[in-house]
Amino acid sequence: MTINLSRRGLGGLLGLGAANAFVPAKARAQEAWPSRPVRLIVPFGPGGAADTLARVIAQPFAQVTNGGSLVVENRSGGGGTIGGGAVATSRPDGYTLMIADMGPNAVGKELIPALSFDPVRAFTPIVHLVNLxxxxxxxxxxxxxxxxxxxxxxxxxxxxxxxxxxxxxxxxxxxxxxxxxxxxxxxxxxxxxxxxxxxxxxxxxxxxxxxxxxxxxxxxxxxxxxxxxxxxxxxxxxxxxxxxxxxxxxxxxxxTTWHGIAGPAGMAPDLSVRIAGVFNGIIARPEVRENLVRTQGAEFVGGTPADFAAFIRREADRWIPIIRSANIRAE
Incomplete structure (x- = not known):
């Protein structure tokens, strides 16, 4: 939401330009999101379910964001942890996001004990898009x-x-x-x-x-x-x-398999909510729903960053005992 100080008691004393001078640069950057192309990293190769989802939701991104650009980038390997690692070490400014998945975002450390990041702590969950x-x-x-x-x-x-x-x-x-x-x-x-x-x-x-x-x-x-x-x-x-x-x-x-949107840890809460709103809007579009139901049988979820964070914690709690009991290691 754009902050307009003239509506907060300053009346005609300040013009919009002067008002914006009182707004921290970080806040202005978040409010303008996206003001430059956003990278959406798919931690798997082309042609799979995660890649298909990413490319379908990228199509209406410009319309939903009034001209924004979403660039899909495949970074496969390590069961999704290579792409996940690239996102985890990015700046938490909303311009590097990923298609979230159980491996890199919930249980990867259990599968690969030497993994350099903790999936539950290294990311900011933003929105749960679909179950497949x-x-x-x-x-x-x-x-x-x-x-x-x-x-x-x-x-x-x-x-x-x-x-x-x-x-x-x-x-x-x-x-x-x-x-x-x-x-x-x-x-x-x-x-x-x-x-x-x-x-x-x-x-x-x-x-x-x-x-x-x-x-x-x-x-x-x-x-x-x-x-x-x-x-x-x-x-x-x-x-x-x-x-x-x-x-x-x-x-x-x-x-089920599930996918959402996540960013690096440390993203500002208001930025996460803004981005969640954009992607909630995308998966509400009839052409997106028709495509993903037809090609993937998708069940749409949506919601808030808090909703997605709680879901990921539940998934980790549910699947880590299965990994341990079956002694599954991806090394």
Missing amino acids: PLVLITRQDLGANDVAGLIALAKSRPQPLTYAAPSVGHPTHLADELFLKRAGARSEAIQYRSGAEVLRALVAKETDWAIISLSSAMPFIQEGKVKTLAVAEKEPIAALPGVPTIAATLPDFEA
């Missing part, structure tokens, strides 16, 4: 037709089934381990470099099952190249009518 549904799929000829069948098969095999994950400690990898813990079953992980490689491996019968993002799996589901057993949401989703939830077999099971 996950789906449990198998290769077509595995022989399991539902969740109970997959669990029974995993328990009956003398050699463990294998599951595919996009990388060590990826949210879908954690969802796999949560599934196995709740099911009381064994399965061995085979790590790949992306969701696309996970799907290729299932089609090629290199591995048996996976929990993967709906946005990655949908083309393969539609073409009948994989078998869909369940979704990891608490409730069935419109994008997969008739497909049950994992929770129908394993009560209260829920896992």
